[in-house]
Every structure is written in C-alpha cells, then in structure tokens.
Amino acid sequence: MDNKESTVNTIRKTTATVRSTSVLPRYIRRVIKNFLLVWLDANLDESKQDFKNSLTNLQQLVVSIRTFTDAEQCIRFIKDTKEEKIVLIISGSLGQTVIPNICACSQLDSIYVFCSNQSVHEQWTKDVLKVKGVHTSIESICNALQVESARCDRDLASISCHGIDSLFMYAHLLKEALLEINDNDTKHIKELSDYCRLQDNISNDELDKIATDYYRFTPIWWYTAPYFIYSMLNRGLRLFDINIIVKMGFFIRHLHQDIEQLYREQRSTATTTPFEVYRGQGLSLKDLNKMKRSKGGLMAFNNFLSTSRNRNIALSGFARPAALVSAKSVGILFAMTIDPTLCKSSATPYADVRKVGFYHGQEEEILFSIYTIFRIDEIERIDSEHRNRLWQVKLTLVSNDDAPLNKLTAHTREELIGTRGWSRVGNILIRMEQSTKAEQLFQLILANISTTDEDQANYNYQLGCMYTVMKTYSKAISSYEQALKIYETKLPAAHPLLATCCNNIGTDYKSIGEYSKALSFYQRAVDINKEALASNHLSWTTSSTMTSCSLLATSYNNIGGLYYMSGNYAQALLFYKRALTMKENTLPPNHPSFATCYNNIGLVFDSMGKYSKALSFYQQALDVDRKNLPATRELIVEVKRNIKLVKKKM
Incomplete structure (x- = not known):
C-alpha cells in the first residue's frame, strides 16, 4: 500500500x-x-x-x-x-x-x-x-x-445551565416545537434510511431492519437496541445537527409519546415515595465549572436521559472509567432525586423500561424525555485514586410548573405566536444566534416543499428575516421576493403579509443604498394597506384594520426616513406626520412607538433650523419614553443628546 x-x-x-x-x-x-x-x-x-x-x-x-x-x-x-x-x-x-x-x-x-x-x-x-x-x-x-x-x-450527552447557556432558556420551547410537528412518518422513515445510506457508516442490515420492521417494535425498544438510532439521535441533539434533527424528528416525537404512554400505564402502581436514580458519564472540565457556577440553580440534559436504579453500575461502569479519559475531562456520577407526586402533578414523564427495552429485564433503567430539568443541589468529590477527577452531583427533578421556569419562557412563547413546528424551531435558532443552523433548516425544508406551496412562501419569508438580521441584504431581498411571488398568487390583494414583505424588501434596499427601489416597495406597501383600509370601511376597532393602520404607519415612517436622508425635509415631514396620524387613530396616547415618531419629526425641524419646534417634539418623545422604558434605553439616550444639542443652537 x-x-x-x-x-x-x-x-x-x-x-x-x-x-x-x-x-x-x-x-x-x-x-x-x-x-x-x-x-x-x-x-x-x-x-x-x-x-x-x-x-x-x-x-x-x-x-x-x-x-x-x-x-x-x-x-x-x-x-x-x-x-x-x-x-x-x-x-x-x-x-x-x-x-x-x-x-x-x-x-x-x-x-x-x-x-x-x-x-x-x-x-x-x-x-x-x-x-x-x-x-x-x-x-x-x-x-x-x-x-x-x-x-x-x-x-456525548450534553447539559445546559440557566443563566449561562442560551439553549437552557429555549430548550422547553424547542421541545414543544419538535413534538407538535406532524410529519408523514412513513415517508420520513424512508428518508432517514436513505440519508443514512449516503453517510456510509451504518450497515445495510441495520437500515433494512429499520425500513421493514420499524412498526413491529416500540420506540423505546429501538432506542435501547444496539443499533445506530441511540448514538445518532444523541449526536444530533448534542450538536443540534440540523440534518439529523430533521431526519429523526418523527422518532423524537414517537419516543416522547412512548415514554408518556408507559408513564401513564405505570403511574397507578408506582410508588409515591421519592426515590433516587443514577447516571455515570464523562464531562468536560468546562461543563463541571459551569455546574459549579450554577449550584442552586437549574440545568437540563439536552437529550433523552437514560438512568439506572443501580448506583454501582453508574459509578463503576461509567463514572470511574470516564475519569481516566483525559486531563481535560472528569467522571461524573449524577444522583437524582425524583418525586413521583411532583411528576404526576406537572406531567413530567419518565418510564421504567426494563420490561420493554431491547435487553428485557436485565437492568432497572429509567428513561426520561428530552430536555428534562433538574436543580443542582450539591457537587462534591468522590474519594478515590482519581484525585479531583471523580465527582458526584446531586440533582432534584424540577416540576414543569416551576414558576421561575415558566416566567423564563412565557415572554418568548408569546413572541413566537403564529409560528409552529419547523418554522418555530427556525425562529428559536435565530433568537439563539444560531443563524447558520436556521438557514440550513429552512433550506432543507424548502427542498422538500412544492414550489407553489404557501409553506414555501412562509419559509422564504423567514429566510429573508434571518438574512436581514445577518445583514446579508441581497440574500434577504431574494428570499422576500420569492415569498412575495407566491403570496401574490395565494392571498387576497390587500393581505397584510404582502405589505409586510414589501416593507421589508424596501428596508433592505435602503440598507444597500438603492433608495429608488426602496421607495418603490415602500409605496407598494402603502397602496396595499390603503386598499385594506378601504375594504374595512375605516372601522378603527377591527383587528384587521388595526393591523393595516400599523403597517401603513410603518410604511409612511420608512418613506419619511428616505426623504430625510436625501435632504428633502418637506416631504420627510409630510410622511412622518402621516405616520403619527395613523398611530393616533389606533394606539393609546402613551404607546412607546410615539416616542420614535416625535423624535423623527424633531430631527426634521432641527435640520430645517426650526429649533423651538424641534425641542418641543424632542421633549414629547422623552416624556413618552420615560413613562414606558428604562432610563438606559437607547432611544432615551438619543433623545437626551438631541435635546442637549438643539438647546446649544437656540
């Protein structure tokens, strides 16, 4: 050779x-x-x-x-x-x-x-x-x-800690999104098999068995069997590998549902007395220090969690050997206290899988669903020949109804209203500053959607939003325009999504200095919203009218900004005042968005040399901001600076 x-x-x-x-x-x-x-x-x-x-x-x-x-x-x-x-x-x-x-x-x-x-x-x-x-x-x-x-x-099973890892805050939302996806399971089993064959590192016998026998066995059986599913799924969840997550999305849902069903079946005969389970594994020094900083706080396992009732198996079989791997890692014995009463009230599922797993009856294995959350109680060294390399971490299972935990996710969940399934997963990734993974997800989903499907328009629209955040404006414009093309064939001519697309395209053209194109799309957005208002007969109380008014105000404000940048202050003032009028018709007087309107009008008067009027509008902006926002808000700082400068000119 x-x-x-x-x-x-x-x-x-x-x-x-x-x-x-x-x-x-x-x-x-x-x-x-x-x-x-x-x-x-x-x-x-x-x-x-x-x-x-x-x-x-x-x-x-x-x-x-x-x-x-x-x-x-x-x-x-x-x-x-x-x-x-x-x-x-x-x-x-x-x-x-x-x-x-x-x-x-x-x-x-x-x-x-x-x-x-x-x-x-x-x-x-x-x-x-x-x-x-x-x-x-x-x-x-x-x-x-x-x-x-x-x-x-x-x-390879990873952890995330509250206050340190962004994944912790979004983990529960990711779980919700993944579990609500209702894909064609038969199709996705075949796609998983085809994908694995391309990877060239799984035997054909295993893949053939999955393809032909998947429904003969339970998801728990497959997960505990000596096949590729266990390792591949844990790898996908550890790295949040988009290809694996998408291909195994159906199995994530099936396994969670299987654990839930078994939990319900076992609950009536199970003990109500708190008990302990154990898990031995290796962990990097970085993750150990992360847990030490989070002591008393919350952590989550970012995978389905296999544990044992047998402390010795967890310690001798996994924790001790892991202590010998590397100077940069340690062996960890997790000792977890589980309160069945708490689990019952909060629907935190776990299942004793010893009679349903692949290795029937050989071990008291307790399996928890994805992203199960615990409180870190104690972290202590285990006396052994492995100095400072073997640790025990005592955890307590936390209820899904934990108030601080719910408070963490409630606001973000509200912001994600209107998105579901893979669309929501992509939005969460963007919020986690994982734009590359979000892009990969959207592109992967788009490749399997009909070219005229409204879902394709939605995913292209989300790609556009993501590219805008990434400041890759040309890609953003292309994605928005693809979405707009489909929306125009599927939606009514005055639908707010059409106006929103046009506004976004205009803003991205403005960002790359193509002001005439930006103005053209802003004007299209104005026309769409005017048509929507006309069809609603200017009934200011309907939600559709409120949406159209808000979008129209945004378009007017954007056009005013273009004229302001070009030095056409008269036109800028005209459109800024139109934006203000729309807001006055639909919003309470102290709504935070008024501060931006007042500040913009003040900037125009300032540039025109009308300093008294400028000061008046700056002061109105400051009054609104102070009633709604913390003193550190960027706009407050800007308005205060504008007031200081205009007073020097007077």
Whole structure:
C-alpha cells in the first residue's frame, strides 16, 4: 500500500490486556456511531486477506474506517477534525513517536496500541492516560471498543445551565416545537434510511431492519437496541445537527409519546415515595465549572436521559472509567432525586423500561424525555485514586410548573405566536444566534416543499428575516421576493403579509443604498394597506384594520426616513406626520412607538433650523419614553443628546 489515507467500508481476528476497563452488562453495549475510527500502521496492505479479515471484525462496530500508512497525514487529519471524537488504533512501531504529537488533541478520545510484543509497549504506554490498552489482535480491540462505546455515548450527552447557556432558556420551547410537528412518518422513515445510506457508516442490515420492521417494535425498544438510532439521535441533539434533527424528528416525537404512554400505564402502581436514580458519564472540565457556577440553580440534559436504579453500575461502569479519559475531562456520577407526586402533578414523564427495552429485564433503567430539568443541589468529590477527577452531583427533578421556569419562557412563547413546528424551531435558532443552523433548516425544508406551496412562501419569508438580521441584504431581498411571488398568487390583494414583505424588501434596499427601489416597495406597501383600509370601511376597532393602520404607519415612517436622508425635509415631514396620524387613530396616547415618531419629526425641524419646534417634539418623545422604558434605553439616550444639542443652537 502506498503512503496514503483511505476510507474503508469493509478489519484480523481477536487477545490482550485492556487497561482497567470494567466489563459491562450486555444491555449497555452500543454501536460506535459517535466516533470516527482511525487506524494508523505503516504496514497496512488492503490487498492482503489478513487486513480484510480485520476490517470485517471492526466493521461490526463502525462501517466507515479511516486508514493511514503515513504518520504525518494521520496527524494532520486528527488535528483538522473538530466536531468528531476520534478513536485511534496505532501500531506499536509508530506509537512512541506519533502519540506525543496528538495526545493533547481534545478530539482524540482514546488510543489502542496494536502490536506483536505486548510487554514492551505496555512499559511506555502505562502513563499515557488516553491509551486504553495494548493488544495483539483486532478481536481483543473490538471487545474493548464495545465497552468503550457505551461510555462514549454517555459522555456525548450534553447539559445546559440557566443563566449561562442560551439553549437552557429555549430548550422547553424547542421541545414543544419538535413534538407538535406532524410529519408523514412513513415517508420520513424512508428518508432517514436513505440519508443514512449516503453517510456510509451504518450497515445495510441495520437500515433494512429499520425500513421493514420499524412498526413491529416500540420506540423505546429501538432506542435501547444496539443499533445506530441511540448514538445518532444523541449526536444530533448534542450538536443540534440540523440534518439529523430533521431526519429523526418523527422518532423524537414517537419516543416522547412512548415514554408518556408507559408513564401513564405505570403511574397507578408506582410508588409515591421519592426515590433516587443514577447516571455515570464523562464531562468536560468546562461543563463541571459551569455546574459549579450554577449550584442552586437549574440545568437540563439536552437529550433523552437514560438512568439506572443501580448506583454501582453508574459509578463503576461509567463514572470511574470516564475519569481516566483525559486531563481535560472528569467522571461524573449524577444522583437524582425524583418525586413521583411532583411528576404526576406537572406531567413530567419518565418510564421504567426494563420490561420493554431491547435487553428485557436485565437492568432497572429509567428513561426520561428530552430536555428534562433538574436543580443542582450539591457537587462534591468522590474519594478515590482519581484525585479531583471523580465527582458526584446531586440533582432534584424540577416540576414543569416551576414558576421561575415558566416566567423564563412565557415572554418568548408569546413572541413566537403564529409560528409552529419547523418554522418555530427556525425562529428559536435565530433568537439563539444560531443563524447558520436556521438557514440550513429552512433550506432543507424548502427542498422538500412544492414550489407553489404557501409553506414555501412562509419559509422564504423567514429566510429573508434571518438574512436581514445577518445583514446579508441581497440574500434577504431574494428570499422576500420569492415569498412575495407566491403570496401574490395565494392571498387576497390587500393581505397584510404582502405589505409586510414589501416593507421589508424596501428596508433592505435602503440598507444597500438603492433608495429608488426602496421607495418603490415602500409605496407598494402603502397602496396595499390603503386598499385594506378601504375594504374595512375605516372601522378603527377591527383587528384587521388595526393591523393595516400599523403597517401603513410603518410604511409612511420608512418613506419619511428616505426623504430625510436625501435632504428633502418637506416631504420627510409630510410622511412622518402621516405616520403619527395613523398611530393616533389606533394606539393609546402613551404607546412607546410615539416616542420614535416625535423624535423623527424633531430631527426634521432641527435640520430645517426650526429649533423651538424641534425641542418641543424632542421633549414629547422623552416624556413618552420615560413613562414606558428604562432610563438606559437607547432611544432615551438619543433623545437626551438631541435635546442637549438643539438647546446649544437656540
């Protein structure tokens, strides 16, 4: 084989010592899908049967394997890999020179040395934390990887803390949005299967089983089975990988519903006495410090949460091994107090899955739904040989009816009224400043919608809003115009969405300096709203009229701004006053938007040299602002500055 890197989809048969890794019960062995498996050996030869046999063994764990014969290429590949965790199999002859160059890479999770002289290589590897064992056969590496894979999947489960992570505030809203999506399940099962085949790292047997047998088993069975679903779903939720979330959206909903149903069935016979469950996993030092700062506050697990009634399994099987992984991570034993009475009153579902999971009856596993929230009570070191590397975190399950928690989301939920499903997910991502993910989501949904579908118009409109926030105005204009084209064929000629699109397009043209085009779209918005008002016979009390008045005021204000920028103060004053009149007809006198109107009119009089009139309007703006907004509000600061400057001119 030449010095090169290759991807193999097809690995020698299996003995060795594995460094202190506990043998886990069968139920917790998962397939490695959250890892990238890399194999470096200068003597690899793809043409030899020995190599092919080895690949076959390893492929039972992960289909796609990166092989290298050149050490420098392998080192570059590992250092350039950012979001994947890497498991490395390396020959003993290259290990001593290569491992010191890559051991500090956070993405390198574990190393297995493959050699013919085990005792020699055990000497230099004994103090290298990431080296999990020295092996003389691929079969023993496979056995070790089976145990390691379970720990790995656990370690990839992420957390978010209130006051630190934006995801925490939006987690409950994301959950609501994901669970209300009513997709064509049969279609999406096929799409998931097709998507996975393209990824080339899941066996066809697994994909065929999903495609043909999905409805033969419960979602909990699939989630606990040794197939790709568990790892893929946790990866998708950890990274909020849009492709995975969209493809597995149906399963997220099915699994939550299955947990809810089982919870209802078990509730009548379950204990009402609080009890404890446990979860062992690895966690980065960054996340540990984040929890320490949040002690006494709230945190959420950003995935479906597998726990055990058995403390020893969680501690010995997961937390202790995780303490040995890296100097940048620690082993964590979560001890969670669950109050069944609280769960019943707040509809926080969990289920005992020991009789319905894939490994029937082998373990007291309790499964919680996505984004379950806990209060952090205590964080303490566990005395062991792993100094400062093994911790216990005591948590208490928090009710969905927790008042401070509800207050966090209530305002944002109100702002999201009118959006549902994937549309709401996209809006939440934008609010989380995840515009790239929102763009990817909208584009992915658009690719599967009819070109004349009103939903396509809505998603294009949202793309336009997102691009405007990102200040990529040309893309925003293009998206708005695509939405407008469909809206014009689907909606009444005086529909407010048409006016809103035109206003937004005008504003983006203004932002790139194309004022004549901006004026044209603002005027179209004016015409649409005037038609709407005429059709409502100027009944100022109807909601549709109020909407049209508000949009018309916005258009007048925008046109006034264009004239002001061009120095045409007479026209600017005319349109600013028209905007003010519309607001006076529909809004209470101290509404905050009056402050902007008064300030704009004041700016025009100021520029015309009519300082007394300017001061009068500035003062009105300040009076409105003071009644409605905190003193730090940007507009108040601007108005105060304008008053100060105009007084100097008088």
